[in-house]
Amino acid sequence: MRGLKVIYTIWLREFITFMREKFRIIAMIGQPLLYLLILGKGITAGMRLNGAENVDYISFMYPGIIGMSILFTSMFSAISIIWDKEFGFLKEVLVAPVPRWGVALGKSLGGATIAMFQSVILICMAPLAGISLSVVVVIQMLLLSFLISFAITSFFVAVASRMESMQSFQVVMNFVVMPIYFLSGAMFPMSSAPGWMKTLMALNPLTYGVDAFRNVIFSRTLVAVPGGPAVPLLDMARAGGLVHWGLSFDLGVMTLSAAALAAAGAWAFSRAA
Amino acid sequence: MPDIIRVEGLVKKFGEFTAVAGIDFTVQAGEIFGFLGPNGAGKSTTIKILATLLKGSGGKAMLAGYDVAVSPNEVRQCIGLVFQDQSLDERMTAEENLWFHAMLYDVPKDLFATRMEQVLTMVDLTDRKKSLVRTFSGGMKRRLEIARGLLHHPRVLFLDEPTLGLDPQTRNAIWKHVRKLRDEIGTTVFMTTHYMDEAENCDHIAIIDHGKIQAIDTPANLKRTIGGDTIVVGGDDGLLDELRSKYNVEVQKTGSEFHFQMPSGAEFVPRIVADFAGRIRSIQVKQPSLEDVFLKLTGRAIREQEGSALDSMRQNVQLWRRGRR
Numbered sequence: 001m002r003g004l005k006v007i008y009t010i011w012l013r014e015f016i017t018f019m020r021e022k023f024r025i026i027a028m029i030g031q032p033l034l035y036l037l038i039l040g041k042g043i044t045a046g047m048r049l050n051g052a053e054n055v056d057y058i059s060f061m062y063p064g065i066i067g068m069s070i071l072f073t074s075m076f077s078a079i080s081i082i083w084d085k086e087f088g089f090l091k092e093v094l095v096a097p098v099p100r101w102g103v104a105l106g107k108s109l110g111g112a113t114i115a116m117f118q119s120v121i122l123i124c125m126a127p128l129a130g131i132s133l134s135v136v137v138v139i140q141m142l143l144l145s146f147l148i149s150f151a152i153t154s155f156f157v158a159v160a161s162r163m164e165s166m167q168s169f170q171v172v173m174n175f176v177v178m179p180i181y182f183l184s185g186a187m188f189p190m191s192s193a194p195g196w197m198k199t200l201m202a203l204n205p206l207t208y209g210v211d212a213f214r215n216v217i218f219s220r221t222l223v224a225v226p227g228g229p230a231v232p233l234l235d236m237a238r239a240g241g242l243v244h245w246g247l248s249f250d251l252g253v254m255t256l257s258a259a260a261l262a263a264a265g266a267w268a269f270s271r272a273a
Numbered sequence: 274m275p276d277i278i279r280v281e282g283l284v285k286k287f288g289e290f291t292a293v294a295g296i297d298f299t300v301q302a303g304e305i306f307g308f309l310g311p312n313g314a315g316k317s318t319t320i321k322i323l324a325t326l327l328k329g330s331g332g333k334a335m336l337a338g339y340d341v342a343v344s345p346n347e348v349r350q351c352i353g354l355v356f357q358d359q360s361l362d363e364r365m366t367a368e369e370n371l372w373f374h375a376m377l378y379d380v381p382k383d384l385f386a387t388r389m390e391q392v393l394t395m396v397d398l399t400d401r402k403k404s405l406v407r408t409f410s411g412g413m414k415r416r417l418e419i420a421r422g423l424l425h426h427p428r429v430l431f432l433d434e435p436t437l438g439l440d441p442q443t444r445n446a447i448w449k450h451v452r453k454l455r456d457e458i459g460t461t462v463f464m465t466t467h468y469m470d471e472a473e474n475c476d477h478i479a480i481i482d483h484g485k486i487q488a489i490d491t492p493a494n495l496k497r498t499i500g501g502d503t504i505v506v507g508g509d510d511g512l513l514d515e516l517r518s519k520y521n522v523e524v525q526k527t528g529s530e531f532h533f534q535m536p537s538g539a540e541f542v543p544r545i546v547a548d549f550a551g552r553i554r555s556i557q558v559k560q561p562s563l564e565d566v567f568l569k570l571t572g573r574a575i576r577e578q579e580g581s582a583l584d585s586m587r588q589n590v591q592l593w594r595r596g597r598r
Contacts, residue, residue, distance in 0.1 A: 002379065005376060005379070006376075006377065008376075009373060009376035009377060013362070013365070013369075013373055016364075016365060016369065017362065017364045017365065020364050020405075021364070084362075087362075087363065088356065088358045088359050088360040088361075089360055089361065089362045090360075091326075091354075091356060091360045092360045092361075092362075092373075092374070092377075092421075093377070094326070095324060095325070095326060095349060095354055096349065096374075096377035096378060097346045097347075097349035097350040097377075097378065097379075098377050
């Protein structure tokens with residue numbers, strides 16, 4: 001009971017403070033727009049996807065951008081632990097007569113909730129990527145965002161618990177966040193990657209998250225084929241190796257990862273300070 | 274009155290450095306107990322051990338009947354803490370900071386509203402409860418922290434240098450609040466300070482230096498140990514030995530001044546002026562203060578010494594952090 005109250009309290013505080021950070025909200029809208037409009041459109045204009053020539057690169061990249069945005073949003077939620085440490089607020093939490101795992105879990109749930117907001121913003125951008133959605137797809141996307149962000153926030157709670165100051169943040173950014181992003185299949189399909197990279201990608205939980213997003217997001221879109229009837233995007237993506245696994249497999253791996261990472265986050269945070 | 278804090282042979286070592294070198298003391302329920310000592314004397318370390326934030330290297334500390342090393346959660350529920358550095362969330366309002374605290378300390382929902390009014394009134398912040406803490410001055414933040422520390426009616430409130438860096442007006446206001454809450458709620462107050470005048474407000478004072486307690490008593494009794502008035506003489510270095518031999522007193526030297534005690538100091542002045550005509554630059558006669566007690570016990574003035582290397586480093590970090598805020 002006490003644990004639940006702590007989770008709720010931390011969760012609500014995450015949310016209250018998030019709503020007051022105008023710049024963070026602007027970044028949440030601006031960053032994916034930048035990627036979609038400039039990077040997505042630019043690459044689409046100059047390149048075709050091997051084996052799935054009729055799929056626009058921007059459609060392929062759109063679920064990847066959602067994955068990327070969730071990655072960054074979740075990381076910022078968890079990294080706020082270091083700000084709390086530097087600004088002293090963490091002490092107030094650490095001396096309270098509450099279980100530490102509750103604090104860690106509240107943090108992860110807060111991050112996951114904020115990531116759902118991020119997804120709402122991205123869902124509004126779907127037409128830019130030539131994607132058709134339905135109510136069911138939108139709900140699936142939101143739930144998936146929650147699950148993936150919960151896993152990632154938990155992971156960074158574990159990382160942040162070991163970090164002393166914001167100085168080490170650059171290192172984490174370059175050697176943890178970027179590899180997770182690059183090796184998630186967000187920017188290029190796993191099927192065309194070299195063998196060693198495939199192995200690394202298969203070890204990255206976000207790969208399954210991005211794959212699950214493609215399974216869900218491509219399900220309602222039809223692609224025009226020159227000289228024939230329109231083909232469902234999902235079928236075409238499967239045939240072209242752009243979608244690797246089935247949705248239930250992706251979900252299974254994501255759920256297991258989320259559980260393991262939540263445990264790791266709670267454990268690491270309990271040992272902090 | 275029963276003891277609410279009982280410390281026996283408490284030791285804390287950081288590697289080779291001994292911060293707390295075996296201290297014993299008891300604090301009675303409902304009193305204001307002060308730890309007086311220079312920076313690096315072991316005051317904050319002791320508070321951290323009592324508040325379960327650090328584990329001691331030896332000895333035992335009991336708080337409200339719980340061993341701080343064995344039952345940290347029970348101890349945490351009984352105490353309130355106000356740190357040297359602030360620990361508020363500046364992005365939340367005063368009210369939200371209190372709400373957060375009430376939730377963590379399991380203050381019942383129906384009690385929260387009245388408690389909040391009570392503590393905010395006590396620190397004169399009722400009209401600012403909807404403001405973001407970011408907009409508060411240093412003194413207001415400190416008052417809000419004290420209010421927050423009291424919200425769950427702790428049996429012991431720890432104040433670590435509660436008035437550090439505050440202006441005299443705010444310091445007085447905070448002291449008024451501390452005494453009020455002791456009277457109104459019956460909270461025991463355990464505080465550290467290196468301001469002598471502040472320590473006068475305590476019921477009992479422990480003077481701590483180099484991790485050891487040099488004396489524990491009421492401020493009045495401590496001053497009584499001085500015996501008479503304090504005479505401070507400014508003059509040449511040769512005075513040190515001559516004063517000692519001529520008046521048969523213990524003389525402490527700080528800078529170019531010599532401190533010693535004399536019964537009825539005012540009548541002594543004409544005598545010393547006659548004895549050392551032309552060699553004395555200045556004479557002061559003072560009622561004994563805790564400063565004199567400290568000087569007598571440790572042979573040094575509390576301000577003149579440097580803190581330990583660790584301490585000054587910590588202060589630099591704090592300054593640097595404040596600068597970035």
